[in-house]
Amino acid sequence: MNKPERMDTATEDAMLELGRRARAAAHLLSLASPEAKNNALIAAAEALRAATPEILAANVKDIEAARAAGRPESFIDRLLLHEKRINAMADGVAEIAKLADPIGTVLAEWQRPNGLRFQRVRVPLGVIGIIYESRPNVTADAGALALKAGNAAILRGGSESIHSSRVIHAALVAGLKAAGLPEAAISLVPTPDRAAVGMMLTGLNGTVDVIVPRGGKSLVERVQNEARVPVFAHLEGLCHTYVDRNADLAMAVDIVLNAKMRRTGVCGATETLLVDSSAPAAFMPTLVKALLDAGCEVRGDTATQQADARVKPAADADWSTEYLDAIISAREVDGIDGALAHIARYSTQHTDAIVTNDADTAARFQREVDSAIVVHNASTQFADGGEFGFGGEIGIATGKMHARGPVGVEQLTSFKYVVMGNGQTRPS
Amino acid sequence: MNKPERMDTATEDAMLELGRRARAAAHLLSLASPEAKNNALIAAAEALRAATPEILAANVKDIEAARAAGRPESFIDRLLLHEKRINAMADGVAEIAKLADPIGTVLAEWQRPNGLRFQRVRVPLGVIGIIYESRPNVTADAGALALKAGNAAILRGGSESIHSSRVIHAALVAGLKAAGLPEAAISLVPTPDRAAVGMMLTGLNGTVDVIVPRGGKSLVERVQNEARVPVFAHLEGLCHTYVDRNADLAMAVDIVLNAKMRRTGVCGATETLLVDSSAPAAFMPTLVKALLDAGCEVRGDTATQQADARVKPAADADWSTEYLDAIISAREVDGIDGALAHIARYSTQHTDAIVTNDADTAARFQREVDSAIVVHNASTQFADGGEFGFGGEIGIATGKMHARGPVGVEQLTSFKYVVMGNGQTRPS
Numbered sequence: 001m002n003k004p005e006r007m008d009t010a011t012e013d014a015m016l017e018l019g020r021r022a023r024a025a026a027h028l029l030s031l032a033s034p035e036a037k038n039n040a041l042i043a044a045a046e047a048l049r050a051a052t053p054e055i056l057a058a059n060v061k062d063i064e065a066a067r068a069a070g071r072p073e074s075f076i077d078r079l080l081l082h083e084k085r086i087n088a089m090a091d092g093v094a095e096i097a098k099l100a101d102p103i104g105t106v107l108a109e110w111q112r113p114n115g116l117r118f119q120r121v122r123v124p125l126g127v128i129g130i131i132y133e134s135r136p137n138v139t140a141d142a143g144a145l146a147l148k149a150g151n152a153a154i155l156r157g158g159s160e161s162i163h164s165s166r167v168i169h170a171a172l173v174a175g176l177k178a179a180g181l182p183e184a185a186i187s188l189v190p191t192p193d194r195a196a197v198g199m200m201l202t203g204l205n206g207t208v209d210v211i212v213p214r215g216g217k218s219l220v221e222r223v224q225n226e227a228r229v230p231v232f233a234h235l236e237g238l239c240h241t242y243v244d245r246n247a248d249l250a251m252a253v254d255i256v257l258n259a260k261m262r263r264t265g266v267c268g269a270t271e272t273l274l275v276d277s278s279a280p281a282a283f284m285p286t287l288v289k290a291l292l293d294a295g296c297e298v299r300g301d302t303a304t305q306q307a308d309a310r311v312k313p314a315a316d317a318d319w320s321t322e323y324l325d326a327i328i329s330a331r332e333v334d335g336i337d338g339a340l341a342h343i344a345r346y347s348t349q350h351t352d353a354i355v356t357n358d359a360d361t362a363a364r365f366q367r368e369v370d371s372a373i374v375v376h377n378a379s380t381q382f383a384d385g386g387e388f389g390f391g392g393e394i395g396i397a398t399g400k401m402h403a404r405g406p407v408g409v410e411q412l413t414s415f416k417y418v419v420m421g422n423g424q425t426r427p428s
Numbered sequence: 429m430n431k432p433e434r435m436d437t438a439t440e441d442a443m444l445e446l447g448r449r450a451r452a453a454a455h456l457l458s459l460a461s462p463e464a465k466n467n468a469l470i471a472a473a474e475a476l477r478a479a480t481p482e483i484l485a486a487n488v489k490d491i492e493a494a495r496a497a498g499r500p501e502s503f504i505d506r507l508l509l510h511e512k513r514i515n516a517m518a519d520g521v522a523e524i525a526k527l528a529d530p531i532g533t534v535l536a537e538w539q540r541p542n543g544l545r546f547q548r549v550r551v552p553l554g555v556i557g558i559i560y561e562s563r564p565n566v567t568a569d570a571g572a573l574a575l576k577a578g579n580a581a582i583l584r585g586g587s588e589s590i591h592s593s594r595v596i597h598a599a600l601v602a603g604l605k606a607a608g609l610p611e612a613a614i615s616l617v618p619t620p621d622r623a624a625v626g627m628m629l630t631g632l633n634g635t636v637d638v639i640v641p642r643g644g645k646s647l648v649e650r651v652q653n654e655a656r657v658p659v660f661a662h663l664e665g666l667c668h669t670y671v672d673r674n675a676d677l678a679m680a681v682d683i684v685l686n687a688k689m690r691r692t693g694v695c696g697a698t699e700t701l702l703v704d705s706s707a708p709a710a711f712m713p714t715l716v717k718a719l720l721d722a723g724c725e726v727r728g729d730t731a732t733q734q735a736d737a738r739v740k741p742a743a744d745a746d747w748s749t750e751y752l753d754a755i756i757s758a759r760e761v762d763g764i765d766g767a768l769a770h771i772a773r774y775s776t777q778h779t780d781a782i783v784t785n786d787a788d789t790a791a792r793f794q795r796e797v798d799s800a801i802v803v804h805n806a807s808t809q810f811a812d813g814g815e816f817g818f819g820g821e822i823g824i825a826t827g828k829m830h831a832r833g834p835v836g837v838e839q840l841t842s843f844k845y846v847v848m849g850n851g852q853t854r855p856s
Binding site: 030031104110112116118123125126209210224225228230231233248251254255257258259262263362366367368370371372373374375376377378379381382384387388389399400401402404405414415416417418419420421422423424425426428 | 458459532538540544546551553554637638652653656658659661676679682683685686687690691790794795796798799800801802803804805806807809810812815816817827828829830832833842843844845846847848849850851852853854856
């Protein structure tokens, strides 16, 4: 087992105490009524709105520090809060209160010939450790979703957003207190100490049930190396959009522009454009021109370079680079087979899209692409729990275990089997 | 990262090649028709029956080695195959062919106001690594279930059952060949080298999607320490049966006897008997006498010792010991509250049962006990995928992620989201 970085005993004790309190809170939450949880969420949303000036002031500190550290604009965009985003965050928390309570739902029910009756019943997961980086709104989204699903959350936000996160967390705690729920139901790790992350990854002495990492490559690598508790795998989003010979070109241009440029810093942004080599000659130049004219750098293969003089040559590394910026890699592929082969090799199994009016080709693409989300004739930027109708998300899981795709309330639950008999014993 | 034990380069290369071939086979299997998979299973069942003499001969070798090594009878029982068990194994494989094919099932379907249509579609998990110990029938169960769910399986059986497992595996491969499916769809690790397990736990170079450990404490501990891929947590089954004051005593005796003594070596066997201190005076002596008369050693608290002179005193360690033998720990508890407290402290969250005719008490027990399977008025030995109607199981998962309880065909699948649009782009 890797040793976590050294930390002083006081901080270590504080982390273990955080875990113990979260575990005790999780037990109470697992038995809490839907009303209590919803009251906490509604009160938290109100507290968030009321705290707008404090949140903005705290966010200014975070933004100034990020600018001083020379962070790129896409990073600043993820960090930035303004009134509209704070309102959206509060709306998000209030919306979660309106969702159906998942706990206690009977997912399946059946009887066996021996008279035993079985129910599969939804229960909370327990204590969820969420490790994230720059987006301060994750504090509210993650805390609220975990609460709705009857879980305790231990949030460890990035040091870059710590001022914003603290004020947001205080509003959530105000909501919990107003509803008579334990404050430890949503904890924010108080220290920016990286060793605290190490402790979370080893489970805080058995108190953490699952880790949800939300961040870039270095965080994900650390989690993969150090985690001793289950993890919602959350790799980068190296998303592809494939434009087939049977696509509507105007639709393809709209979709590709949106998929790349709507917000370049999100994990559902398309990073690679694949164009069918048998598509009409106008396809590649039209798509590439639209991207270039919108301010996107294009790095392409020979065919792409021939389509527009502004295209730069793509290096091998480009096909496996998540830019999170106004840059796209582009190449011709040999139809659906070529697209499937390229995606199988380079996709991070997050979200991949096809644009085509051929139903068979679309069906094959959606069947064979082994990604969490496979889109036909729409933008990859719909990869988002809110857009799925999940009422928010903690992130997009790229693993295949438990949660896959947007991690919303239902994905934060487990189940148990309730078996009802009248004296049955098992024959040998 | 822990280094796996040293192994020679040839073995290491062979293991990596096994992983590559399994990954390639998994891709083909994910697209295989239900008919092809079922044909393979039916042919494998026939091959198993036809190989009965060879399986018995191989099993004799394993049994002799186990006896020479002084293994206990409960171990021999797990290892032992006879004609009836081989038939049951073949029946099990053939039954799995009859189950509905899970792959491609639309689990949920909905539309959003913007016209986007969503489907959640069941897909295979990929490559499943199964690490088990003495039961040779796991080779057939696990291989067949993985195949039905469209997965490739890498099986690493215990060295104690290696002769039996090899012959069983050959029958499965004969089934795959007969159906035109890749032989690498079900691989048996050829070496008894413990380092092979270490390689599987680190994912065989990214080719293993999930590990299913099936074995005792030392295996589980090793898996928890070394695994770098997701694991279906599979702890020991420290199962409890609580006899409430409102139980029917005759029913309680039947259930407790069956729960402990039907087969003592299975993970669903009850290891601790809890008796309500407010139950009628006859309860404890009657239950204890029935156990003792059936040849079960009883280790109890003072109240239990007073019930029968043959009861031995229980030490602290008894409450956390999975005997897997004809031994039970027993104590009085202060009603449902005492039972819940004892179970919360000592249960491994596998299977726990209550015997009572009070519906409210039963409902509270089933709500508050945080175990995979919570049983009312029936034996804990029903903790088995076959008894649940799952058509076989790889094991009982005690974690809360993905699979919980019996791991059958459906638990060996994942899902993906298929999103269908007509040109939708996401507003900013």
